[in-house]
Amino acid sequence: MIEKLLRPELQDLIAVGDFETFRDIIEDWEPADFAALVDELSEEEQLAVFRNIDTPVASAMFAHLDLAQQYELIAQLPYDNVRNILNAMPPDDRTALLEGLPEESAEKLMRMLTREERTVAETLLSYPENSVGRLMTPDFLALRPDWTVRQVLDYIRRQAKDIETLDWIYVVDDEERLIDDIRIQEFLIAPLYATVRSIMDNQYVQLSVMDDQESAIESFRKYDRTALPVVDNVGVMVGIVTVDDVLDVVEEEATEDIQKFGGQEALDEPYIDTPILQLVKKRATWLVVLFLGEMMTATAMQYFEEELARAIVLASFVPLIISSGGNSGSQAATLIIRAMALGEFRLKDWWMVMRRELFSGVVLGMILGIIGFCRIAVWHTLFDYYPQHWALLGLTVSVSLVCIVLFGTIVGSMLPFILKRLGLDPATSSAPFVATLVDVTGLVIYFTIALMILHGTLL
Amino acid sequence: MIEKLLRPELQDLIAVGDFETFRDIIEDWEPADFAALVDELSEEEQLAVFRNIDTPVASAMFAHLDLAQQYELIAQLPYDNVRNILNAMPPDDRTALLEGLPEESAEKLMRMLTREERTVAETLLSYPENSVGRLMTPDFLALRPDWTVRQVLDYIRRQAKDIETLDWIYVVDDEERLIDDIRIQEFLIAPLYATVRSIMDNQYVQLSVMDDQESAIESFRKYDRTALPVVDNVGVMVGIVTVDDVLDVVEEEATEDIQKFGGQEALDEPYIDTPILQLVKKRATWLVVLFLGEMMTATAMQYFEEELARAIVLASFVPLIISSGGNSGSQAATLIIRAMALGEFRLKDWWMVMRRELFSGVVLGMILGIIGFCRIAVWHTLFDYYPQHWALLGLTVSVSLVCIVLFGTIVGSMLPFILKRLGLDPATSSAPFVATLVDVTGLVIYFTIALMILHGTLL
Numbered sequence: 001m002i003e004k005l006l007r008p009e010l011q012d013l014i015a016v017g018d019f020e021t022f023r024d025i026i027e028d029w030e031p032a033d034f035a036a037l038v039d040e041l042s043e044e045e046q047l048a049v050f051r052n053i054d055t056p057v058a059s060a061m062f063a064h065l066d067l068a069q070q071y072e073l074i075a076q077l078p079y080d081n082v083r084n085i086l087n088a089m090p091p092d093d094r095t096a097l098l099e100g101l102p103e104e105s106a107e108k109l110m111r112m113l114t115r116e117e118r119t120v121a122e123t124l125l126s127y128p129e130n131s132v133g134r135l136m137t138p139d140f141l142a143l144r145p146d147w148t149v150r151q152v153l154d155y156i157r158r159q160a161k162d163i164e165t166l167d168w169i170y171v172v173d174d175e176e177r178l179i180d181d182i183r184i185q186e187f188l189i190a191p192l193y194a195t196v197r198s199i200m201d202n203q204y205v206q207l208s209v210m211d212d213q214e215s216a217i218e219s220f221r222k223y224d225r226t227a228l229p230v231v232d233n234v235g236v237m238v239g240i241v242t243v244d245d246v247l248d249v250v251e252e253e254a255t256e257d258i259q260k261f262g263g264q265e266a267l268d269e270p271y272i273d274t275p276i277l278q279l280v281k282k283r284a285t286w287l288v289v290l291f292l293g294e295m296m297t298a299t300a301m302q303y304f305e306e307e308l309a310r311a312i313v314l315a316s317f318v319p320l321i322i323s324s325g326g327n328s329g330s331q332a333a334t335l336i337i338r339a340m341a342l343g344e345f346r347l348k349d350w351w352m353v354m355r356r357e358l359f360s361g362v363v364l365g366m367i368l369g370i371i372g373f374c375r376i377a378v379w380h381t382l383f384d385y386y387p388q389h390w391a392l393l394g395l396t397v398s399v400s401l402v403c404i405v406l407f408g409t410i411v412g413s414m415l416p417f418i419l420k421r422l423g424l425d426p427a428t429s430s431a432p433f434v435a436t437l438v439d440v441t442g443l444v445i446y447f448t449i450a451l452m453i454l455h456g457t458l459l
Numbered sequence: 460m461i462e463k464l465l466r467p468e469l470q471d472l473i474a475v476g477d478f479e480t481f482r483d484i485i486e487d488w489e490p491a492d493f494a495a496l497v498d499e500l501s502e503e504e505q506l507a508v509f510r511n512i513d514t515p516v517a518s519a520m521f522a523h524l525d526l527a528q529q530y531e532l533i534a535q536l537p538y539d540n541v542r543n544i545l546n547a548m549p550p551d552d553r554t555a556l557l558e559g560l561p562e563e564s565a566e567k568l569m570r571m572l573t574r575e576e577r578t579v580a581e582t583l584l585s586y587p588e589n590s591v592g593r594l595m596t597p598d599f600l601a602l603r604p605d606w607t608v609r610q611v612l613d614y615i616r617r618q619a620k621d622i623e624t625l626d627w628i629y630v631v632d633d634e635e636r637l638i639d640d641i642r643i644q645e646f647l648i649a650p651l652y653a654t655v656r657s658i659m660d661n662q663y664v665q666l667s668v669m670d671d672q673e674s675a676i677e678s679f680r681k682y683d684r685t686a687l688p689v690v691d692n693v694g695v696m697v698g699i700v701t702v703d704d705v706l707d708v709v710e711e712e713a714t715e716d717i718q719k720f721g722g723q724e725a726l727d728e729p730y731i732d733t734p735i736l737q738l739v740k741k742r743a744t745w746l747v748v749l750f751l752g753e754m755m756t757a758t759a760m761q762y763f764e765e766e767l768a769r770a771i772v773l774a775s776f777v778p779l780i781i782s783s784g785g786n787s788g789s790q791a792a793t794l795i796i797r798a799m800a801l802g803e804f805r806l807k808d809w810w811m812v813m814r815r816e817l818f819s820g821v822v823l824g825m826i827l828g829i830i831g832f833c834r835i836a837v838w839h840t841l842f843d844y845y846p847q848h849w850a851l852l853g854l855t856v857s858v859s860l861v862c863i864v865l866f867g868t869i870v871g872s873m874l875p876f877i878l879k880r881l882g883l884d885p886a887t888s889s890a891p892f893v894a895t896l897v898d899v900t901g902l903v904i905y906f907t908i909a910l911m912i913l914h915g916t917l918l
Contacts, residue, residue: 028661028662030662030664032681032682032683036681153647156647157647163644166626166643166644167625184625185625188612189616203487203488203489220703221710222491222523223489224701226624226686226701226702226703244683244685246706247680247702248680250713251801254709254710254717255797255801257713258713258720258796259794261717262720262789262790262890263790263890264790271797271803279819280822283823284826286790287790287826287827287864288830290786291827291831294782297782298778298834301776302844305771305772308771308774312771313761315774316756316761317757318774318778319778319902320756320757323749323756323894323895324753326782326891327746328742328746331745334718334720334722334723335721335723335726335730336730337717339729342714344729344730345731352731359739360738360739360742368746368747371747405746431720431890432890435894439782
């Protein structure tokens with residue numbers, strides 16, 4: 001909030017070039033608040049600010065800007081500013097910046113780093129995309145078991161400045177392998193002459209650097225930690241992941257799933273920041289795929305054209321019937337996709353899910369079937385609609401609803417399993433995708449049932 | 460993982476009643492791992508375990524079980540066990556347990572608490588549902604500005620045992636009002652005789668106890684903290700919220716939004732733990748509402764029955780055309796709902812969104828319109844379909860597609876704004892809900908355009 005109150009005043013200071021007062025005012029601000037201010041400034045004002053503040057303040061603030069903003073500034077700031085900021089940025093935020101750039105641009109920025117920072121950046125980028133390694137920071141405290149508490153406290157005093165969280169402190173052996181995690185409380189309570197070994201319980205939680213970020217989320221959810229240590233394939237501790245970064249990943253993944261579920265490719269940036277043509281492109285692809293799939297409904301309808309011509313009344317229930325299948329399928333698909341994303345069940349649980357969905361599908365289909373029959377009965381009685389064979393027509397619609405709702409439920413719930421089994425993202429079985437599958441088959445089911453029930457009467 | 464490896468052995472120990480060895484083995488386990496083990500045991504084994512472990516271990520482990528499991532155990536454990544666990548549980552986890560119970564059962568459990576713990580529990584439950592107050596724990600460290608660093612470290616040593624995170628330590632004035640937050644590093648680095656006041660920068664971030672949990676998520680996202688202090692309406696510090704609880708809220712809210720987006724009420728429990736009848740009920744309500752809405756398509760179709768009878772070919776494009784409107788509406792709705800949930804824009808931004816969506820809608824509609832026209836042209840050429848006036852028919856389908864896709868996009872993107880303006884949850888404008896709205900109107904649009912273009916030829 002503070003940035004909104006003081007913005008006019010700070011803009012005046014920028015305009016007259018009084019950066020001494022400007023620095024005094026923002027000195028004790030949270031980097032996030034300062035970033036929120038900068039985000040609202042004009043391009044010229046932003047550049048003026050960066051040219052006139054100290055590197056530590058600039059880099060802490062820069063790390064809080066969103067990626068689109070960071071890329072814009074990098075393109076416009078003088079070489080020296082960019083170099084200083086990149087070298088002082090927290091390594092995990094720098095990874096996020098570099099991994100979003102084309103290789104060539106990333107290379108260019110890497111050459112601005114000192115040898116030491118470049119090694120750090122290269123190591124972090126060498127881990128696969130979406131791996132725990134891409135999320136971690138290599139700045140952490142590691143103790144040896146034979147240190148005394150006094151040595152530990154001295155070490156913390158000297159090293160703690162850049163550490164993101166001190167809640168847990170790690171113990172490594174002579175080969176840098178993780179052997180314990182200890183809460184900082186333990187050191188504050190223990191006598192100064194006690195050794196680390198005497199405090200150790202040899203029980204610890206760890207992440208593996210090559211693991212998928214999903215597994216990091218699961219561990220954080222389970223153990224309620226603010227940070228977790230990361231080890232490589234031989235157990236050597238290489239970094240820590242903090243929960244604030246995991247929070248971002250959780251939100252990003254939910255956003256991707258929701259967008260995919262709406263029947264489109266996930267956006268790379270927030271909706272507002274996505275250029276309009278890219279927005280259209282991300283939506284057009286799936287929309288066209290669905291349209292091509294849905295074209296089969298036209299083919300199916302034409303196949304039954306003769307029946308339609310004889311009993312045109314059948315056509316009027318087509319949207320109602322196929323949409324019910326789509327809706328029930330969409331319900332089932334969301335439930336299963338989300339439960340899968342939260343790790344509630346695995347592939348082998350498909351039969352348990354199938355049994356529940358078979359039951360749900362039949363019950364839901366019967367509810368709609370009864371309402372559908374009543375609709376036809378009431379319209380017949382009140383408005384004298386459907387003069388001939390209204391009961392048979394009602395039966396056709398009801399039976400079709402039961403079959404199609406059941407079919408939609410089964411398709412919606414099993415498709416995520418099939419996609420996952422094929423190594424694809426279950427979230428691809430979006431509401432529109434399920435609806436399209438069910439529409440085509442639904443028509444065939446509907447007309448087949450109509451032929452069976454109405455043969456010799458309406459048909 | 461450890462709990463899976465040792466489960467058979469531990470089950471044997473339970474079977475023979477050797478709880479001394481059992482306690483030795485699980486002594487140093489993470490409470491979360493122990494909870495994962497208990498979760499896999501039979502009911503009898505669970506009860507035996509609880510009767511034979513110490514209260515601190517039991518309550519720490521109990522807090523890691525999911526709510527359904529907690530309720531089951533409370534119903535079955537002896538009175539003394541339940542009382543001990545409830546009194547020793549972290550206050551924020553206890554709030555989550557109590558708020559999920561009917562008032563009467565919650566009352567019964569409250570009476571088991573000591574006077575002190577009952578006051579804590581009652582205070583926390585007195586805050587509105589989904590408020591920051593329901594999320595916080597009242598255990599935190601608060602310093603006075605005139606203390607020396609030596610006093611601070613002594614205080615931490617004495618009090619730190621139950622504190623969830625020590626990364627940030629809070630300073631309050633004589634009236635307990637929050638006046639600063641300081642990283643623990645500062646105290647470890649400062650000389651022992653320095654006062655807290657000399658370390659203070661008077662800049663801090665805080666949450667308000669009555670605020671919505673959404674605002675807590677926003678603050679955590681912005682400031683990258685592991686914990687944030689909570690103050691009441693006069694600025695008195697009353698607790699802290701830790702990021703692991705916020706992580707749970709983020710996941711829950713995403714789950715709710717996704718489930719609503721699938722066109723159903725959000726489930727109260729995970730899919731697997733939801734009783735099947737409740738699952739059906741949650742789905743049936745919306746399915747019936749959508750069905751009743753979709754019934755209007757039957758009315759609309761009947762209204763145009765005469766036209767349909769004259770040009771039965773029009774019927775065959777009905778599913779294709781209305782589903783395209785539904786799909787584009789569903790895409791727009793997901794994008795907007797998610798962006799709103801992430802706070803990307805406010806109500807007043809509706810016009811900016813509208814302009815983007817108008818453009819997207821026209822472009823997407825034209826893409827589908829062109830494909831639709833080609834489909835008819837190709838089928839005409841190859842299979843001699845649509846012998847009369849195929850070009851006019853193609854034009855009808857194309858123009859309808861442009862109008863309906865545009866209409867779907869506008870409905871999908873504006874409905875979340877309208878719902879939010881009315882004080883309803885934007886996530887209610889689910890894919891099926893938007894599709895139903897668009898289906899009915901889409902039919903009217905389609906037949907009106909058909910009448911205009913085909914009048915005097917096919918119609």
